[in-house]
Amino acid sequence: MALNPNHPTPLYVQIKELLQRQIESGVFAIGDRLPSERELAEQHNVSRMTARQALQLLQQNGFSRSQVGKGTFVHRPEIDQELRELTSFTRDMIQRGMRPASRVLLAAIRPADDDMAAQLQTEIGDAIVVLRRVRLADNRPIAIETAHLRSARFPGLLDHDFAEESLYRVLKEHFGVRLVWATQIIGARMPERAEREALGVGARVPVLSLVRVTYDENDRPVEYVRSCYHSERYQLRTTLREIG
DSSP states (O other), X not given: OOOOTTSSSOHHHHHHHHHHHHHHHTSSXXXXXXXXXXXXXXXXXXXXXXXXXXXXXXXXXXXXXXXXXXXXXXXXXXXXXXXXXXXXXXXXXXXXXXXEEEEXXXXXXXXXXXXXXXXXXXXXXXXXXXXXXXXXXXXXXXXXXXXXXXXXXXXXXXXXXTTTSOHHHHHHHHHOOOEEEEEEEEEXXXXXXXXXXXHTOOTTOOEEEEEEEEXXXXXXXXXXXXXXXXXXXXXXXXXXXOOO
16 A cells, blocks of 8 residues: 555554554464564655654554564554443453453451552551452453452451452442542553562563552542553553644
8 A cells, every 4th residue: 555645644654554454454463573664664665764653653552562683573462441431350351252350369458558548548557458369361361450448348348259259349239339430540660570470471571550549429439459460461542632
């Protein structure tokens, strides 16, 4: 497909979109090596800089990964999550046709430290339910989630088997609590050794770090969660629009 130099869309974006369409249509399969900067420049009669920008944009959009000295390869995370809906991991995986599961690493009552108390609007030392799980989709580890909830508000919460049950469903059906909105901070970091082993990530692969506080219909904080996601299996996506 020829580029249109008279189109308002920059040439590097046109090349990126062409490569993306070829990936989505199966011309390039996951794991295939993409054309190099030089090959793209020659193929489309553009500069190496334009070709480089196209490959960088393709990678930024989650369609490829570069390997030093080897080239750029097609890569698509198994799960692409758009940031527009508050939903549980269990429900999200089911909607994708995947089988969710959990492995409980910790289910205990702990005294609230400064961080927990601030996020859950309680007192330091108050009893907090701490639930840490490895979340799986089709038996493949996707994330480690550590949820914190006030024990006084949810007595008997740990009587439930959260290797099988959805926390959000238990909160709604057994405690009458509906989660309606959340604030979330997203970053990236290198995983600790235990996280790396639980998720099966490489020694030099970063994880997505998510910190979320979820609120009920009365704007009271219900759940404070710290999570790390396997960055090669899970990506977050959002749509931005011009203001004004």
